Amino acid sequence: MSGEDAAGVRSFGARLAEVTAARGPLCVGVDPHPALLQAWGLPVDVSGLERFALTATEALAGSVAVLKPQSAFFEAYGAAGIAVLERVLTTTRQAGALVLLDVKRGDIGSTMAAYTAAYLADGAPLAADAITVSPYLGFGSLDPALAQARRTGRGVFVLARTSNPEGHTVQRARNSGGATIAQSIVDAAAECNAGAEPLGDVGVVVGATVEPGEVRLDTLNGPVLAPGFGAQGATAEDVRRVFGTGLRGLLPTSSRDVLRHGPAAEALRSAAERARDSLASILP
Numbered sequence: 447m448s449g450e451d452a453a454g455v456r457s458f459g460a461r462l463a464e465v466t467a468a469r470g471p472l473c474v475g476v477d478p479h480p481a482l483l484q485a486w487g488l489p490v491d492v493s494g495l496e497r498f499a500l501t502a503t504e505a506l507a508g509s510v511a512v513l514k515p516q517s518a519f520f521e522a523y524g525a526a527g528i529a530v531l532e533r534v535l536t537t538t539r540q541a542g543a544l545v546l547l548d549v550k551r552g553d554i555g556s557t558m559a560a561y562t563a564a565y566l567a568d569g570a571p572l573a574a575d576a577i578t579v580s581p582y583l584g585f586g587s588l589d590p591a592l593a594q595a596r597r598t599g600r601g602v603f604v605l606a607r608t609s610n611p612e613g614h615t616v617q618r619a620r621n622s623g624g625a626t627i628a629q630s631i632v633d634a635a636a637e638c639n640a641g642a643e644p645l646g647d648v649g650v651v652v653g654a655t656v657e658p659g660e661v662r663l664d665t666l667n668g669p670v671l672a673p674g675f676g677a678q679g680a681t682a683e684d685v686r687r688v689f690g691t692g693l694r695g696l697l698p699t700s701s702r703d704v705l706r707h708g709p710a711a712e713a714l715r716s717a718a719e720r721a722r723d724s725l726a727s728i729l730p
């Protein structure tokens with residue numbers, strides 16, 4: 447497995463391929479919903495957030511390939527919440543998992559450069575291995591993030607066909623060439639990934655809840671984050687129906703359906719293992 451550039455920077459695609467080969471292709475979301483804090487017997491304040499997020503992270507980061515903290519739940523507590531998020535990022539990395547920060551950023555290029563400095567720059571307090579980005583301002587507006595990700599061995603996951611039921615009006619609309627918007631995003635990502643070994647750095651988000659055949663992923667040559675597995679109703683069988691078997695880079699992700707088993711670390715790990723094992727026959 448190569449994936450190293452001339453400066454010796456190991457690409458995100460290579461790092462993702464390596465960690466999923468070792469730990470299984472599963473992402474678990476760290477989503478400190480107020481209802482989950484309550485279910486764990488924690489107060490819905492920043493102390494509860496800290497206990498919840500660090501308990502989940504410490505329980506899972508040693509065995510799960512990728513953890514995906516959902517930034518919104520940390521931002522809700524202001525600066526103190528962001529401080530907890532910083533600790534989640536550090537703790538995840540130290541335990542060997544990759545950290546995908548779900549922030550869904552997207553803006554004009556010059557502002558995108560500032561988001562890039564916040565999340566994809568070496569040494570930034572909120573630097574992650576990868577982030578989610580929104581292409582709604584045009585795929586080209588993401589260029590600063592894509593370029594920085596490549597330079598620093600990080601990745602981006604571009605929203606293409608999201609898992610929520612409201613997504614289809616925009617994402618299944620067709621452009622002047624007849625392609626759906628979702629497919630045009632996947633195709634733009636595929637162009638960025640062309641020739642990359644073992645996998646490109648530009649991933650897409652395609653929900654496990656969408657109709658089979660809505661999006662062609664065969665030429666993507668990049669990671670596919672598949673939310674909707676678990677609490678939103680998609681099963682392992684749905685993952686198989688939507689993505690087929692053996693799709694390289696497929697990374698199903700589940701948050702609430704794992705987290706509801708806490709706060710005991712062993713129970714959290716077992717829930718993640720069950721989720722991963724349920725996908726074993728489908729994934730490469």
Ligand SMILES: O=c1ccn([C@@H]2O[C@H](COP(=O)(O)O)[C@@H](O)[C@H]2O)c(=O)[nH]1
Nearest residue numbers: 475516608609610673677678700701702
């Ligand atoms: O299309 C999308 C993109 C992102 N998400 C995020 O993933 C998790 C899903 O949580 P569950 O508890 O497993 O439903 C959450 O953070 C979403 O913001 C998504 O669901 N769909």
